Amino acid sequence: MNIRPIYPFTAIVGQDKMKLALMLNVINPGLSGVLIRGEKGTAKSTAVRALADILPEIPVFADDPYQLDPNEEYESYLDIRKALQLPPPEPGEQPQVGMRKVRVVELPVGATEDRVVGTLDLEHALKKGEKRVEPGILAQAHRNILYVDEVNLLDDHVVDVLLDSAAMGVNTIEREGISFTHPARFTLVGTMNPEEGELRPQLLDRFGLCVNIEGIQAAKDRVAIMERRAAFDLDPEGFAAQWTAESTALADRLLIARALYPQVQVERPLLFEIAQYCLDVGVDGHRGDIIMLKTAKTLAAFDGRTETESADVQTAAELVLPHRVRRQPLMEIADNIQGLRKRALAAH
């Protein structure tokens, strides 16, 4: 069975903010993910799955399904092998290292906690009478993108578990007689339809960026969406092939930005601008400041610059602050941060 090609990222019409947020996370996984809020039928899931097109490759151990980093996580590699009761590498022998593409791992809505976190390997326990860990989805998501569709409909305790891991970068399994910890640094991308209920503030805050999207109004864009979709459905491979050049160009651009990021500088006055912005609109804690700084730098890198500019800070604010602005639990998530800031300043 041939795997059906995914609808290309570059072929998505409009929704530039969402695409930008996703791309920034590909450049810099330290941005802590994206929450995409929007009505139905706005290509939320399509865009996330389409990301697979433009993701970079990372170094991994050749025989390891959990994407551990050969440069930093050798210890964890040995630990996992032991927990899975695989033979350890021969002394003096270096395990094989290869390159693998970053994947989008999907978390289904009905996922139960034991599948997400990992649990006792039942089969092994029954056959051999020994305890063995069966790693869950969080292990597979390490250094990948974890996509949670309808994140607001997840069971509370699964959400709690995601929170824990997303924050700390490790997943700890302490259940059913198993005790095990493994790294779990993933980019969390969630989508949701706000009509169905809001997310807890804790989980909202863990998402680095947040974008609100709506259906496109311009008639010619709507026509373009229909045309492209029809073409894709008719001949997926052909359609995907048409966009290959663009996809490759974008993937390369992201790679260059990734390499450039560590060199990006921020002048101190800009830092004050960020701090003042957050104070003006009113955010809880400091995550807003920190992520705004990183986002602004990532924007500069995406643009091929090593100097961050004020415009980067403004754009970053629109992505980073909407879901962090302090509000009553029953009030709306802010839509336009610039406007909000003006109003807040005027009110003083």
Add this chain to the structure above:
Amino acid sequence: MERTVYPLAAMVGQETFKQGLLLAAVNPAIGGILIRGEKGTAKSTMVRALAALLPEIPVVRGCAFSCSPEPGEDRCPDCQRRFPQLETTTRRARLINLPLNATEDRVAGGIDFPRSLQRGKVVFSPGLLAGAHRGLLYVDEVNLLDDHIVDLILDAAASGENRIEREGISFRHPARFILVGTMNPEEGELRPQLLDRFGLCLEVAGAKEPEERVELMERRDAYDLNQDGFCAVYQAASDQLAHRIAQARARLSRVRIGANLRGFIGELCRENNVAGHRADLVMEQAARALAALEGRAEVSVDHIRVVAPLVLTHRRRDAQPPQPPPPQPPPPEPPEDRQDEQDEQEEQQPEQNQEENQQSQEQQEQQQKQQAPEQQSQAENQEQPAEQETQEEQSEGQEQQAANNRDEQLFEIGPAFKVKPLTAVKDRIVRRGSGRRSRSRISQKKGRYVKSSLQTNNDIALDATLRAAAPHQRQRACDDGLAVHLTRQDLRGKIREKRIGNFLLFVVDASGSMGARGRMAASKGAVMSLLLDAYQKRDRVGMITFRRNEAFVNLPPTTSVDMAGRLLAEMPVGGRTPLSAGLAKSHEQVRNYLIRNPTAQPIVILITDGKCNVALGERKPVEESLHLASALSRDGRIRTIVVDTEEAGLVTFGLAQRLAGALEAQYFKIDDLKAEALVNIVRGQQQ
């Protein structure tokens, strides 16, 4: 798995926080610290940073219970037997994280499955409490912890010992640890018993000064770019801090406190009306720890003054009473009389002026809509004069029309009442669902596995089954290639637990008679407070309003409490009172909900003055509504509360009270409702 930790010495600001942590680390007798605060304030980061600075302790080599080799200390049975021939080593005190997904057997300990298999008898496997002994137990989001795990930890923290009596094991071991909890109060408050167990409590918030924020950003960014390099820069400061802690610990037992100061502590606690005596003891320990940290041999008054807030905040019993709602401005006299007359006239002449009413109402609508501003704090004062002006203008023209006019008005939401946290009593009925108000055992395979039972109901608990079978394997061994032989008696089932939310249906009278004198504002305030509570508890809410001729379902059952709040703010008021329609509609909604969720316990909250004047059928309106009400009361699953908004005055109809009687509902006057009362009412319904 070692990971670099952001150094405590590099934290910007948060001096009280740092100090609190240091106190708890120096003197475990304080009994732990609870850190409350908004998100993004480095709570978890600080605690992990602290753990990295704790001094080394002598332990028995290879003992999983971190037993102390010192004479006079208690030990696990194994070490106790071998004492004093114990091999010792030193290592850093451990930080044990309590993950949210921990099951009871991991926390308290359970059967060591492989060893029990081998030895053919029950062998105990230590849990997290064993590992935390003489260390730090860190519970992030302590307000979200499962009740039974909380009880486990409480017990151990109080007695200093962990006693296990389950699944064929009988074991005890010492468990004295520093309990550090963090929580975000937005997500719900902590049970009072747990609150008191924490020696100290402090609040954290984000920095207000831009300079501080910038500093914080710079450091964090530097850390993320090069963790090892960053930590190296702060190594000297970190070492100094660690040294300070170690010295303070050594000095602690020699710190003296004068009898007069003890008296001072007693006075302080008495004045603040704290429950029990734990506060006194904790304050002394905290003051001594502070003195030790400062290198003093004796506690001074200043030490006590510094630690007092940390000890008393969460224990003070007569805390500031909840902010009273800003008083509603009394309307000037003349319109009051006129509105009374209008009320009565409307009752007496319902049929005649219907046409006229509609027209003038339309006109009024347009005028009012242009006027009303939506600023919460000011509107009440402004709107009342505005509407009175318009009424005066109208009445100059046609007395009759004006008298029967019920203006379309948008009312601001009254001040929200503060709602006390609700918990319902756990019951044994099997349910499905997700929410936080009531805890229920549930039947679908969802929810956290909390314990095992002898009934399997299709949800086998493999670990418990294996543990039950383990000790017997030796006897059952035979050559059929299976490692484990199970018999029917070994099978255990999972009991899962999940918080079930309730369904709160608000049925709100939006007719004109509610528009008078802030009845609407007060009603909305009451509903708002319940909505806030529902938000935290993940209840579903629905809203029906009835006015003019019919009832509208403004909000079908949803967890989107936001929408309920928004609807509330935008809800127009005016027109007649079709109470029967409201009752019928609410019955329909609840019945539909029950079809989908047969084990639910929905609550209908009816807010009205009962003065209905529109009937669904041929009967008189009031009679009809009472008849419907008694029909509704027949379904025992539905619980109803009636909130009477009729104002106490010379003439009262008491219709809402009769309605409550017919509904077999609890009855309250809105004037009598204060913050705690409404919530207690709803809580009362759930028991």
